[in-house]
Amino acid sequence: MFKWLIALAASMALSMGVVSAQGQAAKTVAIISMNDTPQLLEVKDGVIKGLAERGYVEGKNLKIDFKSAQGNFGLAQQIARQFVGEKPDVIVAITTPASQAVAAATKEVPIVFTTVTDPLRAKVIGTFKHPGGNITGISDLVPTEQQIDLVKEILPKLQTLGLVYDPSLDNSRSTVDSIKELAKAKGFKTVESTAMGLNEVATAGQNLVGKVDAIFVPNDTTVYAAFEALVKVAQDTKTPLFTAERRSVQRGAIATVGYDFGDMGKATAEFVVRIFKGEKPGDIDAVYLKDDPKALSLYVNKAAAEKMGVAVPQSVMSRAAQIF
């Protein structure tokens, strides 16, 4: 059996000897994501596109290393260590747990977090302005006030709003809490229905039918992974369905005031480039994407609205940046 140990040791020695050949001018960006649901991959693609738009093209003067932890925390930690050991120019961390793992792994390598709804609560940074240290980034905090206002504009008689989300996602938890606060202030009720995995999304939707006037999805990657199932439930039961980002409106939700995960990624690329040019992450203010006036737009899916028996008022349609 020691044969196997020797084989393992040999392969380890081999890998230690392999030094990746890096061009002198090439920048390296290591991207870690907690898992590879389609939305998170959109963020990653957005980062790469955003970098290309700013002159850093993969293969020419940019090297990208992307790894997903498959939802496994032990693996996330090992990926974080792996990245830090390779000393990239920047590490981009997608999602809250990935950001925490990378932040715990290094205090030197620059880190840009993205798709983290509440970085203060997650203790990834201590403050938004001038965070100090080696981390900065973008929060995808959902502009819940504007979105709820939109829902009420389309459905003025809304009294009960259903919320479908995955209770294990911290980002969704933050958004749901925010909506519940708004509900108290604006005088409507909320009903929560949770889906622990994408197999339960349709059931979570069905549980709300009849109890709510509309369903809202708070940018939950689990629900988005099985979104078509929820759309079908909404269409079959004529329950209006709203979400917090653009791509899901294209897939069958009625409307949103939001951005999409690709835009999230492109905005992240901006931070990466600033660090390439020599700025320290601690000096770069972290931002909420929703505060960027160019980031939020109104999107409407007319066909979806008709299927759910909803007439979208002209005032909304005229403001829409894009109508699907």
Added chain:
Amino acid sequence: MSLYAFVGALETGLAFALVALGSYITFRVLDFPDLTVEGSFPLGAAVSAQLLISGVNPWVATSIAVVAGCFAGFITAFLNLKLRILHILASILTAIALYSINLRIMGRPNIGLLQVETVYSTAEGVGIPSQYVPLALLAVIVLLCKLLLDLFLNTGTGLAMRAAGANPRMAQANGVNVQRMIFVGLGIANGLTAFSGALFAQMMGAADVSMGIGVIVVALAAVIGGTALMPSRSIVAATLACVLGSILYRLAIATALNSGYIGLTASDVNVVTAVLVAIALFAPGRKFSLSGILGRRTK
């Protein structure tokens, strides 16, 4: 592979070695397939995290987490012994219930621990360079737990537990309270697992309710892989094999992560795990049999 990744693999391997030891007790000693670890691992993380952000001393918080883990083990034992639910199902039920309980304990799915005092920060200033402190601390903890376990399994109660797992009816006939042995064994095993969860969360900088996913596979890879590579009758060697198995598993993953030239990606980890365990089982001199996997021969 960089030194940093190597040290990281050692640290992660040591942190999960405690789960491996716990799974050794349940799967090998007691012959009780215990999947509670998927719930007791994040339970340890949740309890310790919640206490840590409330300002409790890290060692006290971690100890309370261990006790919580023991209770999780007792629940599984209760479901199996008193309600007569099949052992593997009882453990799954407890793990499922713990998911909701962990959410309740934390109040939300994720608690950040990055600027909070942890067991690792209390160990700073001992004279070891700061980047090796977690490694040293974990090595000491794992070694202590392993030695205590070895001692325990050779005491009267420990021997009774081993007898209860090897041949329950014979043990019962000889005056061993098999039910109590299962309670104690599951309690210890899940206490160790919760300990592991608390240590890992403090190392990772967060406690997250999804942390338990995949833990049992890792633990079994360590136990099966370790004991197959180092087969032995003695307890001391078997527990060492579990610890080494956990470390080797993490080193193998770190190697796979680093070997981009082979074309392996992080998403191939599951396949890598399966292949490793298969290789370990086919190691020369060992017959591949189902009873071999369940450890009826070597305890």
